[in-house]
Amino acid sequence: MAIDIKGVLSPLSALGTLFEHPKTITYPEVKKEIPKGYRGFHINDLEDCIGCANCQEVCMNDAIDMIRADKEYNPKNSSACIPRIDYGRCCWCSLCTDVCPPSSLKLDSECIHAQRDADNFLYMPKNKKDIS
Amino acid sequence: MSEIQKAIKIFHGPQHPGITGNMSVELDLIGETIQKAQTHVGYLHRGFEKLIERRTVVQGFTIVCRICVPEPDPNEENYARAVETLAGLEISEKAKYIRTMVLEMARLANLFMWMGGQAGSIGLGLIPQWSVCDRDYMLDLFEELTGARVYHMYAFPGGVRRELPEGFLGRLSDLLDYYEKRIVVYNNTFFDNVVFKTRAIGVGIVNKDEALKNAYVGQTLRACGIKRDVRKDMPYLMYDKLDFDIPIQTEGDVYARALVRRDEMIQSIRILRQIIEQMPSEGDILQKIPKHRKFILPAEDTYVQTETARGAMSYYMAGDGTEKIRRMQVRGPSLIHGFTLLEKLLVDSQLSDVAMTMNSLGICPPEIER
Amino acid sequence: MIDLASKLENISLELVEKNKRLYKVVVAIENLESLLLKFINEFGYITLDSMNYRDDIEDGVFTITYCLQTEKRDHIVMVQTSIVRENATLPSIHTIWPQAEIMEREMHEMLGVDFPGHPTLIDFALEHWQEMPPMRRDFDTLEFVNSLDPFRGQRDDNLDVKVEMKRLRAEKKALKLKAEQEENSKSEEGQEHE
Numbered sequence: 016m017a018i019d020i021k022g023v024l025s026p027l028s029a030l031g032t033l034f035e036h037p038k039t040i041t042y043p044e045v046k047k048e049i050p051k052g053y054r055g056f057h058i059n060d061l062e063d064c065i066g067c068a069n070c071q072e073v074c075m076n077d078a079i080d081m082i083r084a085d086k087e088y089n090p091k092n093s094s095a096c097i098p099r100i101d102y103g104r105c106c107w108c109s110l111c112t113d114v115c116p117p118s119s120l121k122l123d124s125e126c127i128h129a130q131r132d133a134d135n136f137l138y139m140p141k142n143k144k145d146i147s
Numbered sequence: 148m149s150e151i152q153k154a155i156k157i158f159h160g161p162q163h164p165g166i167t168g169n170m171s172v173e174l175d176l177i178g179e180t181i182q183k184a185q186t187h188v189g190y191l192h193r194g195f196e197k198l199i200e201r202r203t204v205v206q207g208f209t210i211v212c213r214i215c216v217p218e219p220d221p222n223e224e225n226y227a228r229a230v231e232t233l234a235g236l237e238i239s240e241k242a243k244y245i246r247t248m249v250l251e252m253a254r255l256a257n258l259f260m261w262m263g264g265q266a267g268s269i270g271l272g273l274i275p276q277w278s279v280c281d282r283d284y285m286l287d288l289f290e291e292l293t294g295a296r297v298y299h300m301y302a303f304p305g306g307v308r309r310e311l312p313e314g315f316l317g318r319l320s321d322l323l324d325y326y327e328k329r330i331v332v333y334n335n336t337f338f339d340n341v342v343f344k345t346r347a348i349g350v351g352i353v354n355k356d357e358a359l360k361n362a363y364v365g366q367t368l369r370a371c372g373i374k375r376d377v378r379k380d381m382p383y384l385m386y387d388k389l390d391f392d393i394p395i396q397t398e399g400d401v402y403a404r405a406l407v408r409r410d411e412m413i414q415s416i417r418i419l420r421q422i423i424e425q426m427p428s429e430g431d432i433l434q435k436i437p438k439h440r441k442f443i444l445p446a447e448d449t450y451v452q453t454e455t456a457r458g459a460m461s462y463y464m465a466g467d468g469t470e471k472i473r474r475m476q477v478r479g480p481s482l483i484h485g486f487t488l489l490e491k492l493l494v495d496s497q498l499s500d501v502a503m504t505m506n507s508l509g510i511c512p513p514e515i516e517r
Numbered sequence: 518m519i520d521l522a523s524k525l526e527n528i529s530l531e532l533v534e535k536n537k538r539l540y541k542v543v544v545a546i547e548n549l550e551s552l553l554l555k556f557i558n559e560f561g562y563i564t565l566d567s568m569n570y571r572d573d574i575e576d577g578v579f580t581i582t583y584c585l586q587t588e589k590r591d592h593i594v595m596v597q598t599s600i601v602r603e604n605a606t607l608p609s610i611h612t613i614w615p616q617a618e619i620m621e622r623e624m625h626e627m628l629g630v631d632f633p634g635h636p637t638l639i640d641f642a643l644e645h646w647q648e649m650p651p652m653r654r655d656f657d658t659l660e661f662v663n664s665l666d667p668f669r670g671q672r673d674d675n676l677d678v679k680v681e682m683k684r685l686r687a688e689k690k691a692l693k694l695k696a697e698q699e700e701n702s703k704s705e706e707g708q709e710h711e
Contacts, residue, residue, distance in 0.1 A: 019341045019344065021339060022339055022340060022341030022344055023341050025334075025335040025336070025339050025340070026335065026336045026337075026339075026340050028332070028335045028336065029273060029332075029335075029336050038280055049290075050290055050291045050312075052291070052294050052309070052312070053290060053294055053295070054294040054295050066678060066681075066682075067678070068678035071678070073205070073206065073439060075202055075206035075207075075209060075210070080672055080674065080675035081675060081676050081677075081678050081681075082674045082675065082676065083674070083676060083681075093682050093685065093686075094676075094678045094679075094681040094682045094685060095681060095685055096676055096678055096681055101669075101672065103669070106209060106298075107295070108209035108300050109294070109300075110205065110206070110209060114438075114439075122294075134669075134671050137671060137672065188641070188642055189640070189641070189642040189643065189644060192642040192643065194651070194658070196652065197651060197652060197658050198658075200654075201658075201659075359563060359564060359588055360563050360564060360614065361564075361614065361615055361616055362564045362565060362566055362586075362614075362616050375589075375590045377590070380589060380590045380591045381538055381590070381591055381593075448541075448571070448582070448595075449535065449539070450539060450569075450584055450593060450595055452593075459590075461566060461567060461584070463567070463569040463582065463584070465571055473571065474569075474571045474572075476567075476569045476570070478566070478567035478569075482619065482620075483616045483619070486616075486618075486619040487615050487616050487618070487619060516641070516642040
């Protein structure tokens, strides 16, 4: 029976990787850099939001509620309502940011939200000036 | 003295590390030889076709990518092309080049994942570790381009959603150089490995004479010597202007299908290099389309096909004169490979070859039962 | 491309050309099987790619489409027929193409069409399903889901934006009117003092 010498010896070349630098990073000391444009959590510039509910209308999972704002952020907000998003239903498709007329609703790079209580997933987007 | 042989019935799956997803195969065994096999699906039925009926065109595009997990882009491409055919939209040349590039990148990512599954199913635990890491580099590029790693939601009816980032084509070219070196390493450790050859040669041979009639697609056909590929037979996007070959083998067993897939990875790299050279620098990426409640589809139907890394995937789409989609039906390559072909191939084979055969046919349960 | 129009003259049907690789043929249910065999034997469309269905509830029919493909896989023809919704039956073609067995099984479960002579009309994806076939248009999935799991609470403070806009406009108008009245009464008082 012919022995496949090449088939027996060539996999042994994998031993050379014992001396290579590993390709993983030591999370959480070193964190991966998230590129610009990643579809993470929502931020809303309340001074520009006009309360038109276009985002609620286009959301295909019925994830957005319009609730009464606690104070007047924008005098041009004709309904005094701002959006709040249910993160148990959102799929981060960013259709809501595409149809926002003053472009106040945007997606940031944050992506970690671990909670013990299932009802903590009703998320109020952070106001833009609180972040920068 | 007569031997009494009893057949034992076992369920291979749905919780099994060698299965390519969530499905089970009910096997009747005598000893370790299979007498009869029956496939059971239903663990992943999410009801996409019914969900689409309540949604408009723009809302529906966000759902379709979730039909197939390892390679979501051909689904988006099929959906976009079906809507463009019904509504009569033309897309620009730059958008066509970008969509072709995204399809080829997804094909490479899927083939790396297949390699991990195939090697893992016979016990070579080193290859899945390497190939999943190499796939991750491609997912990093997708994250930059589309905003998400797996569910891209990028190919939109009318073009694509975002521009190419600065320096993207240079980074893609560096990644392709890295992949060419890695294919040499995979040749040494996997494709020329005597363990894989002994297990895979002569197992799972597909009958060549009935392959075309029974609608087998993809590498199952090409490993039998029949050269069929949607990109050459019914070309779409920019494939009629790009230069590439269709690799074939003749034996029709598991090893031949593995070699066909390796050669397709090399051809994909060749196509991507041509796209990087020929990408136009100017042009609209998205045509103007009506707002989502005003985008009306006419009362007609159409049928489109795209070549995925597993075979030809087809969509049937019908509109009815309102803003909602009347009907969208998905027919993936795994519907026939997972039922008709698998139940035939497993008869008179060994129990330990079940996982290897399923990985080699490329059966993806999310596609079967959407 | 085979000139289909001239070769199909003696069967009553409707032929539509969608583009140079895709044709659609609409035929009555009685001529369906003979037309499919004609496509395989005479015109070279040997592959059954898929069986698609659509519920046209307004017309009371199911519209079934058989998509056939040539041996070179470069042309597709969609053979379409309509059957009545009540007690819908179709002839089973699993003896011609073995892949039709799983496609007909799915159609039986999802749409409720019967295929006499089919060997395994058991469930495909839904186990122990008691309701009506789900892909029919009169099956309301939203109602079905809400009857099993109630919608999660704590979202009761959702407001209708159009109602809020009207309310805010009325409030602002009332405030403006009140301010005008106060100003008028102040100017009247000022005139009285003089």
